[in-house]
Amino acid sequence: MSKSLVVEGASYLVTGGAGFIGSNLTESLLAGGAKVRVLDDFSSGKHENLEPFRDRFELIEGTITDPETCRVATAGIDYVLHQAAVPSVAKSLEDPFSSHEAGATGTLNVLLAARDNGCRRVVVAGSSSAYGDTPVLPKHESMTPSPLSPYAVSKLAGEQYSRIFPELFGLGTVILRYFNVFGPRQDPNSLYSAVIPLFIRHALDEEPPFINGDGEQTRDFTYIDNVVQANLKACTADGPGVLGGVFNVGCGERISINRLWTEITRIVGVDLPARHREPRPGDVRDSLADITGISQRLGYDPAVGLEEGLEKTLAWFRAARPTGDGAALV
Ligand SMILES: NC(=O)c1ccc[n+]([C@@H]2O[C@H](COP(=O)([O-])OP(=O)(O)OC[C@H]3O[C@@H](n4cnc5c(N)ncnc54)[C@H](O)[C@@H]3O)[C@@H](O)[C@H]2O)c1
Numbered sequence: 001m002s003k004s005l006v007v008e009g010a011s012y013l014v015t016g017g018a019g020f021i022g023s024n025l026t027e028s029l030l031a032g033g034a035k036v037r038v039l040d041d042f043s044s045g046k047h048e049n050l051e052p053f054r055d056r057f058e059l060i061e062g063t064i065t066d067p068e069t070c071r072v073a074t075a076g077i078d079y080v081l082h083q084a085a086v087p088s089v090a091k092s093l094e095d096p097f098s099s100h101e102a103g104a105t106g107t108l109n110v111l112l113a114a115r116d117n118g119c120r121r122v123v124v125a126g127s128s129s130a131y132g133d134t135p136v137l138p139k140h141e142s143m144t145p146s147p148l149s150p151y152a153v154s155k156l157a158g159e160q161y162s163r164i165f166p167e168l169f170g171l172g173t174v175i176l177r178y179f180n181v182f183g184p185r186q187d188p189n190s191l192y193s194a195v196i197p198l199f200i201r202h203a204l205d206e207e208p209p210f211i212n213g214d215g216e217q218t219r220d221f222t223y224i225d226n227v228v229q230a231n232l233k234a235c236t237a238d239g240p241g242v243l244g245g246v247f248n249v250g251c252g253e254r255i256s257i258n259r260l261w262t263e264i265t266r267i268v269g270v271d272l273p274a275r276h277r278e279p280r281p282g283d284v285r286d287s288l289a290d291i292t293g294i295s296q297r298l299g300y301d302p303a304v305g306l307e308e309g310l311e312k313t314l315a316w317f318r319a320a321r322p323t324g325d326g327a328a329l330v
Helices: 020-031 051-056 067-074 089-094 096-116 150-169 195-205 224-236 257-268 292-298 306-320
Strands: 011-015 035-040 058-061 079-082 121-127 172-178 180-182 210-212 221-223 245-249 275-277
Touching (some): 020 035, 035 067, 058 067, 067 096, 079 096, 079 224, 096 121, 096 150, 121 150, 121 224, 150 172, 180 195, 180 306, 195 257, 210 257, 245 292, 257 306
Parallel strands (some): 011 035, 011 079, 035 058, 079 121, 172 245
16 A cells, blocks of 8 residues: 555655654655655654664654754655654643644744755644534534644644645645544553553453443544555645645544443453443543545545454554563553
């Protein structure tokens, strides 16, 4: 898939390339023969995420909050895949300013540097958190945003800056609003871990997880390969509404947290009822992407569904898991 989507002879910058999504993008770009540079401050990213292909790309260890670092990082680059952010609602409640600096100021720095260095396009990671808790489903890009956390506000600010660059500054941008992404290299051991790596760790350890609330809340889970595809297609798509456009990246399917746990225990081969506890304040009840826009304008096709994605993710976790002493994953 990825090979044909990589532009021959082009150079790519992945900001946040040491993170979960960024390292998968980097790996796919390298597999497609691209020249790749990574910019990361390793605040949540890890060197081990890049280890398997470390000698095949250029690494700049630095922060997008520094304009000069962004200028150096975007020099000679054709396409920027901008993933760097402090990607957690909970962290943003503890430290709103760091979220703001990375999501808003950092994104503006990346955009200005890409403009000044004549980059062809910047694809910006947005977030479905922009929609807030509006009951309307599915979420369509034309809905009025309603961010509920400093994280969501900072991501939306980054989006809004990105939207005005084609018209005002002649820099092509595309914004991708990711729904719940999962796959290999997603951290299962952080305080802020996403639900799928957390559930996989619990299932492998045969330890029931806690589900917040009744578990009937739903999410649109999206396997990482679909997100890679969306990014690569966003680099080259053209036509009305593409530049400065905002596009949902999901599968267009709602899965409840209860069903997710059932699926994971089935694939792992354990029979383990989850425990329930109080709902987490501020959690969105339901989330579902309308993917008509991205399918029509970018030719996006979420080829890997939940079950296949879970199987691939589990295979990776099993391979990465140290054997014998029950030590922590990855
Ligand atoms: N994972 C999801 O489900 C999801 C959903 C919606 C949006 N997103 C967005 O996708 C992007 C990637 O998220 P992820 O899940 O891979 O998280 P991650 O934490 O694994 O990756 C984020 C990366 O950005 C780096 N970073 C943070 N601040 C930086 C800075 N100031 N300068 C340079 N690098 C910095 C981190 O070290 C890390 O490597 C983020 O922009 C996030 O907001 C992710």
